[in-house]
Amino acid sequence: MKKYEIKLDRRDFLKSSTMLGVSTIAPGVFFQQLAHGRDLDEPASSKIRWGMLINTNQCTDECDACVTACNEEHGIEDFGRPTTDTQWIRKLTLTSETTEESINVPMMCQHCENPPCVDVCPTGASFIRADGIVLVNKHTCIGCRYCMMSCPYKARSFVHENLENQLPHAPRGKGCVESCNLCVHKIDNGENNTACAEACQKDGHQAILFGDLNDVESDISKQLKKYESKEVRSDLGLNTAVRYRGI
Amino acid sequence: MRDKTDYIIIEFSKAVFFFGVVVLSFIALGFYSFLTLEHEGHWLTGMNNQVVWGLPHVFAIFLIIAASGILNIASISSVFNIKIYKPLGRLSALLAICLLTGGLMVLVLDLGRPDRLIVAMTTFNFKSIFAWNIFLYSGFMAVIALYLWMMFEARYNKFVGKVGTFAFIWRITLTTGTGSIFAFLVAKEAYGALAAPLFIALSLLMGTAIFYSILYWMDKGLDVPLGSEIIARFRRLLIYFIFTVFYITILSHLTSLYVTKNHDFEFFLLFSDNIYTLLFWVCQIGIGTILPLFILYNKKLSISPLGILLASLLVIFGGFTMLYIIIISGQAYPLDLFPGYTENSSFYDGAIASYTPSIYEIMLGLGGVGISAAIYIFAIMILDFTPKNLDDEHTLYSNNKEKIKTE
Amino acid sequence: MYKKLSLKILLTFFLILFSGASITHENIPHNIDRSVADKCVEPTDIMRSQHHIFIKQQSHDTVVKGIRTQKYSLNNCINCHIKPSANGTYPSVKSEEHFCSGCHIAAAAQVECFDCHASKPFKKVVEKVKDSE
Numbered sequence: 180m181k182k183y184e185i186k187l188d189r190r191d192f193l194k195s196s197t198m199l200g201v202s203t204i205a206p207g208v209f210f211q212q213l214a215h216g217r218d219l220d221e222p223a224s225s226k227i228r229w230g231m232l233i234n235t236n237q238c239t240d241e242c243d244a245c246v247t248a249c250n251e252e253h254g255i256e257d258f259g260r261p262t263t264d265t266q267w268i269r270k271l272t273l274t275s276e277t278t279e280e281s282i283n284v285p286m287m288c289q290h291c292e293n294p295p296c297v298d299v300c301p302t303g304a305s306f307i308r309a310d311g312i313v314l315v316n317k318h319t320c321i322g323c324r325y326c327m328m329s330c331p332y333k334a335r336s337f338v339h340e341n342l343e344n345q346l347p348h349a350p351r352g353k354g355c356v357e358s359c360n361l362c363v364h365k366i367d368n369g370e371n372n373t374a375c376a377e378a379c380q381k382d383g384h385q386a387i388l389f390g391d392l393n394d395v396e397s398d399i400s401k402q403l404k405k406y407e408s409k410e411v412r413s414d415l416g417l418n419t420a421v422r423y424r425g426i
Numbered sequence: 427m428r429d430k431t432d433y434i435i436i437e438f439s440k441a442v443f444f445f446g447v448v449v450l451s452f453i454a455l456g457f458y459s460f461l462t463l464e465h466e467g468h469w470l471t472g473m474n475n476q477v478v479w480g481l482p483h484v485f486a487i488f489l490i491i492a493a494s495g496i497l498n499i500a501s502i503s504s505v506f507n508i509k510i511y512k513p514l515g516r517l518s519a520l521l522a523i524c525l526l527t528g529g530l531m532v533l534v535l536d537l538g539r540p541d542r543l544i545v546a547m548t549t550f551n552f553k554s555i556f557a558w559n560i561f562l563y564s565g566f567m568a569v570i571a572l573y574l575w576m577m578f579e580a581r582y583n584k585f586v587g588k589v590g591t592f593a594f595i596w597r598i599t600l601t602t603g604t605g606s607i608f609a610f611l612v613a614k615e616a617y618g619a620l621a622a623p624l625f626i627a628l629s630l631l632m633g634t635a636i637f638y639s640i641l642y643w644m645d646k647g648l649d650v651p652l653g654s655e656i657i658a659r660f661r662r663l664l665i666y667f668i669f670t671v672f673y674i675t676i677l678s679h680l681t682s683l684y685v686t687k688n689h690d691f692e693f694f695l696l697f698s699d700n701i702y703t704l705l706f707w708v709c710q711i712g713i714g715t716i717l718p719l720f721i722l723y724n725k726k727l728s729i730s731p732l733g734i735l736l737a738s739l740l741v742i743f744g745g746f747t748m749l750y751i752i753i754i755s756g757q758a759y760p761l762d763l764f765p766g767y768t769e770n771s772s773f774y775d776g777a778i779a780s781y782t783p784s785i786y787e788i789m790l791g792l793g794g795v796g797i798s799a800a801i802y803i804f805a806i807m808i809l810d811f812t813p814k815n816l817d818d819e820h821t822l823y824s825n826n827k828e829k830i831k832t833e
Numbered sequence: 834m835y836k837k838l839s840l841k842i843l844l845t846f847f848l849i850l851f852s853g854a855s856i857t858h859e860n861i862p863h864n865i866d867r868s869v870a871d872k873c874v875e876p877t878d879i880m881r882s883q884h885h886i887f888i889k890q891q892s893h894d895t896v897v898k899g900i901r902t903q904k905y906s907l908n909n910c911i912n913c914h915i916k917p918s919a920n921g922t923y924p925s926v927k928s929e930e931h932f933c934s935g936c937h938i939a940a941a942a943q944v945e946c947f948d949c950h951a952s953k954p955f956k957k958v959v960e961k962v963k964d965s966e
Contacts, residue, residue, distance in 0.1 A: 223899035262474035262780075266773045273767035286763070286771070295612055301556035302549040308899060316896050317949055321546050322538015324478040325556055331613030333761055333775065337478060337538060339469035345951050347908045352949030353467045354538030367901045411763055415612055426764065541945075 217369060228311035229361055230290065230392040230420035231376070232399050232408060237386035238283040243270060245285050245387060248378030252362060253349040256342075263339040267359045268375055273426070282426060285375070285387065288313055288334040288359035289411060289419035296326035296335070305356075311392075311420050312361045320355040327356060331412050334358045361389075392420060428583050431513040431820075433810035434650075441647030442803060449799040456793010459786045460535045468538065471787050476779030477757045482536040484750045485791030488632065489529030489798060490563070490604055491625055494597040495633020497522040497570070501597075504590030510655065510821050513813035514637075515586070519574045520811050521637065521802060522597075523567060528798030530563060532791055555606045562600045569593045578809075601626045608752070615691040616756030620678040627674050631667035632745045634660060635738035640802075642735045644812065652731060653818035661734050664741060665722050672715055675748075691759050695751070700778065702755040705747050714744010754781055866916045873913070874904050884910075888946070907946060912954045926952035 217223070249255070249268045257264040268287040274280075290313045296305045297313065304320035307313050315326075315335075327335045335358040338351060345351050348364040362373040376387040390399030408422040436442065463470060473480040500518035503511035511518075534540055550557040573589045576582045605625030608617040638660045645652040679696065682688045695702055718737040727733030758779045763769060769776030806812050814820075865873060873880055875887070891905040903909050914932040917923055924930035926947045929938050933952075937944045946952075 217899075220900055220902045222894075258469070260469055261772065262476065262774070263469045264475075266475075269771050269773040269775075271763070271775055272770045273764050274770070275767055277766070282767070284764075286773075286775070297551075298553045299556065299610065300551050301554045301560065302545055303551035304549075306897065308897070310899070314896065318892055318896065319542070319545050319549055320539065321542045323546075323556065324538070325554070325607075327475070327478040328757070329611050329613070331761065332763065333476075333773065336475050337468065339474070340467045342949075345949060347911070347951040347955045350949035350951070355949070356538070363899065364901070367895075367899050412613070 217367070219367075223308050223310040223312075223367075225309040226393060228292075228392045228420060229366065230311070230390065230399060230422065231361075231373070232388045232390075232402055233285055233421065233423050234386050234388070235282050235284050235423055235425035237384045238270075238285060239384060240272075240281075240283060242382060242384060244378040244382045244384075245375035246270060248374040249287075249359075252374035254344070254346040254351065258340050260339075263337075265336040265338060265357065267336070267357070284423065284426065286332065286334070286411075287375075287421070288361075289332050289417070289421045290359075290361060292418035292420070294417065295329040295331065299325045299329045301325065308363075310366075312363055312366075313358075314360055314363065315356055315358065317350065317352065317355045317357070322354040322356065324356060331415055331417070428580060429512060429515075429577065429586075432814040433516065434812050434814045435808065435810050436648055436803075436806045436812055438807070439648075442807070445647070445799070445803055449796050449803060452792045452796025453800060455789040456532075456535075456791075456796055459789035459793065460540075463536075463786055463790070464540065470784060472782045472784045473787070474779070474781070476774050477754060477781040479753055479757065480781060481750075481783040481787035482532050482790050484746065484753055485794050486529045486533040486536070487604060487753070488746055488749050489525045489532065489794055491601055491629035492632040492636055493522045493525035493529060494566075494601045494604075495629035495631065496525060496637050497593060497597050498630055498633050499637055500573070501590060501594045504586045505594050507587070510659065513816060513821060514641075516574065516577050516811045517640075517806075517813070518637065519570050519577065519593075520805050521640065523570050524798040524801040524805075525636075526563060526566060527801055528794040528796075531797050532794035535790060535793075555603060555610060559600075559603045559607070562596075562603045566593075566596055566600050569596050598626060601629045608756070611756075613761055614756050614759075615682075615688045616695075616752075616759060618678065618682065620674065620681060621752070624671070624674045624678060627667065627670040628745055628748065631664070631671050631741060634663045634667055635741040635745070638664070638734060638738045639742070641816070642731060642738075645731065645816075648812065650812060651815055651817040653816055653821055654729070655818045655821055656816055657729075657731055657734055661722055661728055661737075664718070664734070664737060668715060668719055668722075668741065671745075671748075675710075694759055694778070695755055702751050702758070705751050709747040710744050710751060713740055714747060718744070757781075866913050869913045874909070907950055911951065915953050923953035 246266075246268055253267065255265050255267065268285055271284040271286045273282040273284055275282075290307075290311060292307075292311065294305070294307055294313050297307055300306075301323060302319045302321055304316045304318075305313070305326045306316060322337065324337055327333075327337060335356050337356050338353050341353050342351055351357060362370075365372060365374070371389075373387075373389050376389040379385065379387040388399050388402060390397040392400060392403070394400060403422065406424055408424050409426055410417070410419045410422060411426075471480060471482075497518055499511055500515040500522075502508050503515050534543055537543075537546075546560065550560070552558070569589070569592060573586070573593050576586045576589045602622045602625070605622035608621040609619045611617045641650075641652055641656065641660070644650040679692060683692050694700070695706060697703065718740045721727045721733050721737040721740070724733070727736070758781060760769070760774075760776050760778060763775065875883075880887075887905040888907055888910070891902075892907070894900040894902075895906070915923055916932075918930060926934055926944075929935050931952065933944055933946070
């Protein structure tokens, strides 16, 4: 048994100590202490809706930290074929047709409440999780690409190549469609932040804020209340979980 | 209402042999392409993250709607009771099965995970028109099988009308379902609800043109004489359907032009210097609509079997281009995420996507055509699908009730 | 005559079909990295017959519900069962040395898992690389 414990890494240790915590401290008290720290065997809850607020005013021209972080987190490599290479998050440069001002917009899956990709998926592989994250179940995805046809944000990529050396927490493979998953593995492990938001904070831009849209006390909810923000293509009535400031 | 037509089983001949060789080489190409794509991935195709549906889908949808349209000949005879088409009923139903199988084959083999076909057949999201289409397609097969049974079994000939009506309704639904794949894309300007009627009209046109081409081949290769009455009727059908397709095409563009925000796309498609404009005006309108109409109204050509064949082939070419334009151009035209801004990114936002079909896609498509043709040639060699004679004497007598009585 | 022949074909077919069951999972040793854990999460005979059910259930729970318990997770399987070979590298999933492939190649039953999932313990690979540097 001792031997076993030595081999635990930090994350595992945290997990087991959390378990211990659950069994000793009254659950109610415990959940209040850790804002959204969900137990490993507890399913995602519809009380939460994860979302992002992206402040384009803080996003700079030369920085691509969010893109690099995303690729690193999920093991996304490029094959030098830009038309078929996967991109979960990309930086759009907008130039106003009237004033010629330029805006940087990180663009990814907007995690709609009424996602067109979920409507059109023949097998139900494209689905929306209880906490509002739109995901592809790669066990049932047949690679028909209808979701890519229907997505108003061009958020999805089809894996055109054979992949090797995938990361244990980020299974990806040829022939399936994939897109931003809001770092669902990090959420499930209680980290409650995404790789892109972390990278952006680390670089000091603070352009990406991740949080629970349903929790009035969360930073993201407070900021959404305080500042004006927009949904991209709000005319479609999709109620996206990713909102933008400064566009 | 017994079917009095004489049917024959086709014997092996030189024509059948050459047909078989071509068909088998098509299938071999398709199979090779499938294996390569399955092994290497879709980067070998021209399809990419911008244009996600390419030439295989054009082939697949072409074959599927042609399958629905080719059954029209059987419908005319058993639903609308025009007896001259009765000898063609069995063939019409057989060809519908062939084309549908070929089309579905291409569609399935182009999937990212064709090995998960069983998932597609067992897990359904009923909000998706795709899932409904799976039922429509497999149901269509079953309905045609029943239809064929009623036609083959003399005792059940009396039910042909009822089953035929059911098959007629089913195939209209099927084509509507296929068209609706494009009708429900909220963000794309290119696609609207008119896709469904357009697909129905196009299916009738394609079905008629393909059927005539096969009748011509039967005349030349299988020694089934083709009478002038049938030719004249196919000529008329072609004219009706060319005009219907043309009318709905114009209607859909005008409807689209009425909405100001669609002007950019319509301009892109109709009046700019890209491949789609060229295809639209030259191939779809010029070669696929005006030229066949010219042939069909030409005094000499309109009564010659070869002239109608030429018109049919041009119409098939035009219809194929039309599907190509509908499917590809709508994807190549960029989404406008931020109106009032020009967009630029490494993911080709705001840029017109390029798409060049690769050899693998062409081979896969031809494979589907090959499968269709292989089922056809196999079926006519084991069962009596083919009418023995289609000359005027044999086809017109069925209109003459007295002659039937005396028999 | 034809009846006899078809009976033979049928018999051969069934023999081929069911002979698979006899080679599946029988000769494979209880292979586990003792430095990680003492024993598997379930008794050997249960794992032999039902591992795919556990994994499938877990995959559904994880993807759809977000449940990420360790016990039946594929990563947990891999962490224990995929041991480095003598030269310190992990066996490729295509070779019979790989714990999963060893059986599945013999039984001619294709494993889909590693089309997408990592087939070797990831963290330890990193450590190994660091050690060797």
